Amino acid sequence: MSSKEKLLEVKNLKQHFKTGRHSTVKAVDGVSFDIYKGETFGLVGESGCGKSTTGRTIIRLYDATDGDVKFKGKDVHGKKSKTNLKEFNRKMQMIFQDPYASLNPRMTVKDIISEGLDIHGLVSTDKERTDRVHNLLETVGLNKEHANRYPHEFSGGQRQRIGIARALAVEPEFIIADEPISALDVSIQAQVVNLMKDLQKQHELTYLFIAHDLSMVKYISDRIAVMYFGKIVELADSDELYRNPLHPYTKSLLSAIPLPDPDYERNRTRIVYDPSKHDTSEEPEFREIRPNHWVLCTTKELEAYKQEINN
Structure with missing residues (x-):
């Protein structure tokens, strides 16, 4: 840039x-x-x-x-x-x-x-x-x-x-x-x-x-x-x-990308995105999880994403 x-x-x-x-x-x-x-x-x-x-x-x-x-x-x-x-x-x-x-x-x-x-x-x-x-x-x-x-x-x-x-x-x-x-x-x-x-x-x-x-x-x-x-x-x-990647939909898209590696392809697990698993207790907002990394999520999901990053 x-x-x-x-x-x-x-x-x-x-x-x-x-x-x-x-x-x-x-x-x-x-x-x-x-x-x-x-x-x-x-x-x-x-x-x-x-x-x-x-x-x-x-x-x-x-x-x-x-x-x-x-x-x-x-x-x-x-x-x-x-x-x-x-x-x-x-x-x-x-x-x-x-x-x-x-x-x-x-x-x-x-x-x-x-x-x-x-x-x-x-x-x-x-x-x-x-x-x-x-x-x-x-x-x-x-x-x-x-x-x-x-x-x-x-x-x-x-x-x-x-x-x-x-x-x-x-x-x-x-x-x-x-x-x-x-x-x-x-x-x-x-x-x-x-x-x-x-x-x-x-x-x-x-x-x-x-x-x-x-x-x-x-x-x-x-x-x-x-x-x-x-x-x-x-x-x-x-x-x-x-x-x-943090949002499950992003993970789903990335999991679909093939690589020119037979061993990887044999073991590649395709992640299927299920929108019904999202927290519905509040309207999701676009939040900054870490500098310049934004995700659409609820407060509850925000805490889960932060925990995922720290682990």
Whole structure:
């Protein structure tokens, strides 16, 4: 992490969807966290836990039901002038999960990448536009000959690189990567993650990295928040979360990670999370168990977690 300057502040964020006259899905239900400039903040959980909805609400693809999101100290969901909204859209970009669906099949790669350049008036001539596209393609490991091709001519990994180039084109400060590798072959996933790490150093980027694969999130993230049914249940530094997981759901996710060790795999015990075993005597709160290690728990569970750490 390069600094302790808060770039993004999320407080009590809620995103509820009405699914009928009398029913509501609480996709995101009171989520709070900060992201510091220069870090990668991992948000993990199983499908349907609300992590992608959290990312899409932060970037204003959805209007928040309640709560506050501040980017560089300014309210994200408040009313904005066209100029302010345009500047916000430039500083915060998104890389989507599906590289097949997120690229317009009727547009050339050059037009896809330069769309943001045109909207924000970042180039003044066609030559400058072409040069910027060629530079961006080389930055993400492609070459300038790819500029005049169409998305269907590329592999999944190459399409995701095009998506990354499109996000980088407007020189953002913050990128939300919504499961950017889940649709890719395992052999390609590491390449894309390594590319993102290199780009982070070169361009001083800050990431919100959303995924369900805890092992890959550990590799790229400085801190990790674990999400379950619309709530963050544990948040800690990446190494700390792996060494000392406390919430039973986090332990369940970690127990599912395979290792390339036959002896370990033969004896690996999968922990099954049972939410019914939680203390129900009071409403759980997000509490700091040890420095920078937070868990959603009741007072009774807090004492049990502290005892577990001391043992």
